[in-house]
Amino acid sequence: QKVVPSLSEVYKDDFKVGAAVNPITLHSQKELIIKHFNSLTAENEMKFESLQPEEGTFTFDKADQLLSFANENHKSVRGHTLVWHNQTPDWVFKTKKGTIADRYTLLERMNTHISTVMERYKGQIYSWDVVNEAVADTGVSLLRDSKWKDIVGEDFIDKAFEYAHLADPNAALFYNDYNESHPEKREKIYSLTKSLVEKGVPIHGIGLQAHWNIYSPSLDHIRVAIERYASLGLQIHITEMDVSVYDVDDKRTDVKVPTQEMIIKQTERYNSFFELFREYSDVITSVTFWGAADDYTWLDDFPVRGRKNWPLLFDEHHQPKQSFWQVINR
Numbered sequence: 001q002k003v004v005p006s007l008s009e010v011y012k013d014d015f016k017v018g019a020a021v022n023p024i025t026l027h028s029q030k031e032l033i034i035k036h037f038n039s040l041t042a043e044n045e046m047k048f049e050s051l052q053p054e055e056g057t058f059t060f061d062k063a064d065q066l067l068s069f070a071n072e073n074h075k076s077v078r079g080h081t082l083v084w085h086n087q088t089p090d091w092v093f094k095t096k097k098g099t100i101a102d103r104y105t106l107l108e109r110m111n112t113h114i115s116t117v118m119e120r121y122k123g124q125i126y127s128w129d130v131v132n133e134a135v136a137d138t139g140v141s142l143l144r145d146s147k148w149k150d151i152v153g154e155d156f157i158d159k160a161f162e163y164a165h166l167a168d169p170n171a172a173l174f175y176n177d178y179n180e181s182h183p184e185k186r187e188k189i190y191s192l193t194k195s196l197v198e199k200g201v202p203i204h205g206i207g208l209q210a211h212w213n214i215y216s217p218s219l220d221h222i223r224v225a226i227e228r229y230a231s232l233g234l235q236i237h238i239t240e241m242d243v244s245v246y247d248v249d250d251k252r253t254d255v256k257v258p259t260q261e262m263i264i265k266q267t268e269r270y271n272s273f274f275e276l277f278r279e280y281s282d283v284i285t286s287v288t289f290w291g292a293a294d295d296y297t298w299l300d301d302f303p304v305r306g307r308k309n310w311p312l313l314f315d316e317h318h319q320p321k322q323s324f325w326q327v328i329n330r
């Protein structure tokens, strides 16, 4: 039985290595998480709907459990996420009478949420995804349509970062997004974050979700995205990494165990990704996987509900995969 080195130990001079966790996996994957990761992100428990399901009713117990686990086991924590168009309760955007709230009301609620949450965890969370997925995937608009944008206006982003910085001046504040390496979306994320930097908005980094697969995006596109974002003097975090064994539009449901071809491709891709991360370790300060092992991944239900995927470095029995041995073999 080979000795298995700690993944985060191998990378301790490059960047933090993290995993998304939830109340179930904190128990079922406890040994793996403690051994291999030095940064934790709540998969769902620190989203708006989880922390403030009704106005003025804050439910912190699950997030508190994660922070306790992190403090006991000397793990850093990334906060995910304060302002997002998904997993945010309807009440946020409505008046008590059920009509659409106005700009002033929504900004007040945004500030109340951000300041209440960030002040509770002040000094315990090294970086926050302040705004998640505000940029439009396609089309001429820079920002996607959302209730945040429709009601407050395009400066909802500026305000979110300003409120966050007032709440915890020591937290590194990130803009986080997916498809971040696609040239069209990359240029939009670049324009948005460049304008925030130029306006003096307190933004410190860009989160690349890195929901990639064994076919795309190309290494070139990822490299250009890293260079582009780094040119703004911002930190880069890889925030939600997984490498699906299916291409973006592949909805097949017949695969019951990963094929040899999938395993070989995935190993090659993880090797290339970590070579690139090491090359840019001066600007990449954290690499987080969206899960710790293949026994639990959001990809088992996205984009095809109930279809098994094997996107991470450890298998369903928490054993290192070929991809793990490649990644630690620097």
Ligand SMILES: Oc1ccccc1CN[C@@H]1C=C[C@@H](O)[C@H](O)[C@H]1O
Residues within 6 Å of the ligand: 043, 044, 132, 178, 209, 211, 240, 298
């Ligand atoms: O890859 C995507 C494609 C379409 C929409 C969202 C995403 C990614 N969106 C992420 C995925 C899982 C959630 O738990 C995260 O909070 C979210 O940031």
